[in-house]
Amino acid sequence: MSSAFSGWVLRTAKRQINLLHGGKRSYSQGLMRRGQARWRRARPGGAATQTCLCYPLLYSTDRSYRPTAEDVNYQLLPEKINDILRANEQSCKMADSDPKNRGTILKFESNILASNMPCEDRRSAATCLQSKGNLFGVFDGHAGTACAQSVSERLFYYIAVSLMSQASLEEMELAREKMKPVLPILHWHKHKNDYMYREIASLYADHLRVFWQELIDLDNESGMNVADAMVYAFQRLDSDISLEAQVPTDNQLLRNITLQVAFSGATACVSHVDGIHLHVANSGDCRAVLGVQDHNGTWSSVPLTADHNAFNLSELQRVQSEHPESEEETVVSDQRLLGLLMPFRAFGDVQVKWSEELQKSILQGACDAEPLNIYQYYPANYHTPPYLTATPEVTYHKLRPQDKFLVMASDGLWDLLDNQEVVRLVAEHLSEISIREPQISTEKRSLGTMHDLLLQRRSSRVNTQDRNVATHLIRNAVGTNEDGEVDQERLAAMLSLPEDLSRMYRDDITITVIYFNSSAIEAQYQESEEQ
Numbered sequence: 001m002s003s004a005f006s007g008w009v010l011r012t013a014k015r016q017i018n019l020l021h022g023g024k025r026s027y028s029q030g031l032m033r034r035g036q037a038r039w040r041r042a043r044p045g046g047a048a049t050q051t052c053l054c055y056p057l058l059y060s061t062d063r064s065y066r067p068t069a070e071d072v073n074y075q076l077l078p079e080k081i082n083d084i085l086r087a088n089e090q091s092c093k094m095a096d097s098d099p100k101n102r103g104t105i106l107k108f109e110s111n112i113l114a115s116n117m118p119c120e121d122r123r124s125a126a127t128c129l130q131s132k133g134n135l136f137g138v139f140d141g142h143a144g145t146a147c148a149q150s151v152s153e154r155l156f157y158y159i160a161v162s163l164m165s166q167a168s169l170e171e172m173e174l175a176r177e178k179m180k181p182v183l184p185i186l187h188w189h190k191h192k193n194d195y196m197y198r199e200i201a202s203l204y205a206d207h208l209r210v211f212w213q214e215l216i217d218l219d220n221e222s223g224m225n226v227a228d229a230m231v232y233a234f235q236r237l238d239s240d241i242s243l244e245a246q247v248p249t250d251n252q253l254l255r256n257i258t259l260q261v262a263f264s265g266a267t268a269c270v271s272h273v274d275g276i277h278l279h280v281a282n283s284g285d286c287r288a289v290l291g292v293q294d295h296n297g298t299w300s301s302v303p304l305t306a307d308h309n310a311f312n313l314s315e316l317q318r319v320q321s322e323h324p325e326s327e328e329e330t331v332v333s334d335q336r337l338l339g340l341l342m343p344f345r346a347f348g349d350v351q352v353k354w355s356e357e358l359q360k361s362i363l364q365g366a367c368d369a370e371p372l373n374i375y376q377y378y379p380a381n382y383h384t385p386p387y388l389t390a391t392p393e394v395t396y397h398k399l400r401p402q403d404k405f406l407v408m409a410s411d412g413l414w415d416l417l418d419n420q421e422v423v424r425l426v427a428e429h430l431s432e433i434s435i436r437e438p439q440i441s442t443e444k445r446s447l448g449t450m451h452d453l454l455l456q457r458r459s460s461r462v463n464t465q466d467r468n469v470a471t472h473l474i475r476n477a478v479g480t481n482e483d484g485e486v487d488q489e490r491l492a493a494m495l496s497l498p499e500d501l502s503r504m505y506r507d508d509i510t511i512t513v514i515y516f517n518s519s520a521i522e523a524q525y526q527e528s529e530e531q
Contacts, residue, residue, distance in 0.1 A: 076492040076495055076496050077492075078488065081488075081491060081492055081495060082465075084113075084495050085111075085113065085466070085471050085474060085475055085495075086111075086466070086468070086471055087193075088111050088112040088113070088191060088193055089109075089110075089111050089468045089470070089471055090108075090109065090110040090111065090125075090189075090191040090468075091107065091108070091109045091110075091467075091468055092107060092108055092109075092125070092189045093106070093107045094106065094107055094108065094134065103517050103520035103523075104273065104275055104276060104399060104516055104517050104520045104521055104524070105134060105273055105514060105515070105516060105517065106515040106516065106517045107514075107515050108125060108136065108189075108512055108513060108514045108515065109468050109469050109470050109512070109513050109515075110123055110125070110191075110470050110510075110511060110512040110513070111468060111470035111471050111473075111474055111510075111511055112508070112509070112510045112511075113412075113474045113478070113508070113509045114508050115412070115499070115502045115503050115506050115507055115508045115509075116499065116503060116508055117499045118145050119145070119508050120140070120141035120142060120144065120145050120148055120508055121138070121139065121140055121141065121148065121410050121412070121508040121509070121510035122138075122139040122141065122145075122148045122149055122151070122152035122266075122510070123137065123138055123139065123152065123510050123512055124136070124137040124139070124152045124153070124155075124156060124188075125137070125188070125189040125190075125512065126156050126160075126186040126187060126188045126189060127186065127187040127189070128160045128163060128185070128186060129160075129183075129184050129185060129186060129187055130160065130163075130164045130165075130168045130183055130184075130185060131160060131163040131164050131165075131168075131223065132163075132274045132275070133163070133226070133272050133273060133274035134272070134273050134274075135156045135159060135160070135186075135270060135271070135272055136270070136271045136273075136408060136512050136514060137152065137155065137156065137268060137269065137270040137271075137408075138268070138269050138286045138408045138409060138410050138510050138511075138512060139151050139152045139266050139267070139268050139269075139286075139410075139510075140266060140267045140268075140284065140285070140286050140410040140411060140412075140508070140510070141264060141265065141266045142264065142265050142266070142267075142346075143263070143264040143265055143349075144260060144263075144264035145264070146257065146260035146261045146264045146348075147241070147260075147261050147262075147264040147265050147266040147347055147348035147349075148264075148266035149195065149197060149261075150197060150204075150241065150261045150266075151237065151241075151266050151268055151347050151348075153196055153197065153204075154204055154208075154237055155233060155234070155237055155268065155270065156186055156270075157185055157186065157208050158208070158211060158232075158233035158234075158236055158237050159229055159230055159233040159270070159272070160185050160186055161185065161208065161211060161212045161215060162215065162223065162224045162228075162229035162230075162232055162233050163223045163224060163226065163229045164185075164212075164215075164223050165221065165222055165223050166216065166219065166220060166221045166222075166223070167221075168183065169212050169215055169216050170216060171183060172185075172212060173209075173212065173213060173216060176209060197257065199253055199254075199257065200253075200254060200257050200258075203244065203254065203258075207240050207244070211236055211240075226272050226274070226277070226279045226396075227279055227281075227394045227396065230270065230272065230279060230281035230392060230394050231281070231391060231392060231394060234268070234281060234283060234347075234390050234391060234392045235390060235391055237347065237390075238347050238348070238389075238390035241258075241261055241262055241347060241348055242262060242350055242353065242354070244258040244261070244262070245258045245259050245261070245262035245263070245350065245362065246358070246362055259362075261348060262348055262350045263348070263349075263350060263351060264348050264349075265341075265346045265347060265348040265349035266284075266346060266347045266348060267283060267284020267285055267286050267308075267343050267345065267346050267347075267410075267411075268281075268282070268283050268284060268286065268346075268347060268390075268392070269281070269282045269283075269284070269286035269287065269288055269305060269408055270282075270392075271288060271406060271408060271514070273399075273514065275399075275524055276398055276399040276400075276521055276524050276525070277396070277398065277399070278304075278396070278397045278398070278399055278406070279394060279395070279396050279397075280304045280305055280394070280395045280397070281392035281393070281394045282305035282306070282308070282392055282393050282394075282395075283308065283345040283346060283347070283389075283390050283391065283392040283393070284307075284308055284343040284344075284345050284346050285307040285308060285309055285342065285343045285411045285414075286305070286408070286409065286410050286411060287303065287305050287307065287408070287409060287411070287414050287419075288303070288304045288305045288406060288407070288408045289301050289302065289303050289304065289305075289406070289407045289419045289422060289423065290302040290303075290304055290397065290403055290405075290406055290407075291403075291404050291405040291406070291407065291423040291426055291427060292402050292403055292404065292423075293402050293404050293427070294402060295402070299423055299424060299427045300420075300423070301419035301420045301422070301423040302397075303419055304395045304397055304406075305393070305395065306393065307411075308343055308344040308345040308393070309335070309342055309343055309344055310332055310335040310336065310342075310344070311335070312344075315344050316332060316344075318344075319331060319332060319337065319344050319387075320332065323383075323384050323387070324383075324384060327381060327383060327384065330380070330381035331381075331387065337352065337387055337388065338352060338379045338380075338381065338382065338387060339379065339380070340352075340379055341388070344388070345388065345389055345390060345391065345392070346388055346390060347390045349388050352379070352382075352385060352386065352387045352388045353385055353386035353387070353388055354385060354386075355385055356382065399516060399521050400521065401518040401519075401521050401522045401525075402518075403516055403518075403521070404427075404430070404515070404516060404518065405426055405430070405513055405514060405515045405516060406513070406514040406516070407422055407423070407426060407473075407511065407512075407513050408511070408512045408513075408514070409422075409473075409509070409510060409511040409512070410507070410508060410509060410510040410511075411507060412506060412507035412508050412509035412510070413473065413474075413477055413509050413510075413511055415506070415507060416477040416478070416480075416506065416509075417473070417476070417477050422473060425472060425473055425476055426469055426472075426473070426513060429466075429469045429472045430469070430515075433467070469513050470511040470512065470513055473511055473513075474509055474511065475491065477506075477509065478491060478494050478495070478506060478509075479491030479494065494506070
């Protein structure tokens, strides 16, 4: 093993374990080099900040805060603000491009705004080709991008093959044995900026094949039900991530990536929509919220996930119950797992899953040129690992005509806006877009009626700047001041903060909004009644 690679492994191991130990964060060295990291930081000239997802860098959600001239090097023009906000916009009309969704999904819109450089969030959207349904996912990485990247491109495959019939799985295996093309499993809906781990694609494909071979051995003729498939896929992928980091290899690039994936971490929220059947699997503190419009026009938010952290009493009790009573006071301290990690469920993060002996073996084996004394980095009270699980909580919801949209987002959004605010903003955006693009009607109307309609449209405008609703949400989350209005000066300042400061005031934000077709949902209910 080359000294250069060994040096990289040493730096990676120290960096990732230091993050759990409360040390430096490599992606914000300018901020974190000043002595030991503090778990809480005060915003300049103000009160203590709100805590971030898991590691030492913290941020404030105080909307009265305005960055000073010392914080910001320049003020952005409106055109540049729009360029930044819209750089990662995505919109896809599912009803036109994907008849398999049975018309219940009209479209989805998505966007990402980075705070970390590189951004640690990821998103995915795909249609299952060998089974029914569409998959949407939001993935929030921490301690680097690697785990979120790996999960974002692999998890849907694991779910999709779990849903496949025995016959389809056997057909795929036969094709692989004969070196023929395998049935396509997913049709991806990708953004031009989406990245893939092409350097390690063959390893991922090999492990997926091992997974479907095991599914064949289960002899399940019709495949798993959706809830079981999602749980099984989450667990199996996390296991594969762990095992891949433990397998010795002379391929330095492969070793590099597998270690990065395992020692970083990612929370995940995934939805599966099949007609009127909606399943949401959540592991961590991303969130899925349903926007519901009652018959009187009132909007309400219906959460379909629960955050897996110390503020969730049942989750706190679950974690404590999995460890001896002697650890009751230490397994969760300072509202963090082992005093370090905010989410209680996540992929990767093997530092709090592997035994001390395994960590020492893997890291010292990779760092022969410069042995690493792993014990100096262990968190205090590390006695009965694993402390973390990737097993998701799955919620089923039968879509109704009043269910208009689903918002899935990383916690960067929910730290700034609550559920009802998000639903309100999407509803206003939906209303504004429908006003801008009125439905064509052949009904004859008087001039007086047309005049009244125009006045109504003018009075009901909410001044929506963005056609993409995810961008609209990001603009409001980042730019809204204490008066509840989008402040152009504040928005410019917040978007021009350098990374080290930006991460103190907001997290990466990733949003996907799925719009449902009320008419198609109603039609499916009518078909069921007729049958």
